[in-house]
Amino acid sequence: SVRDTLSSQCSVRTVEGVSSWVTVLWVGNTLSWASGRGK
Incomplete structure (x- = not known):
């Protein structure tokens, strides 16, 4: 259904957003950490 498609797209966007934030x-x-070790 349309609602299922929208929810799946929303979940995919959420996962992409979270993964980008984690990165x-x-x-x-x-x-x-590297700059701290360099000092």
Whole structure:
């Protein structure tokens, strides 16, 4: 049904958003950790 399609698209977008946020946070933590070790 249309509702199922919309819900599946919404869940996919949510997963993509969460994964992108996790990637951003992971990169930020890695860079801060590397800069901390470099000092």
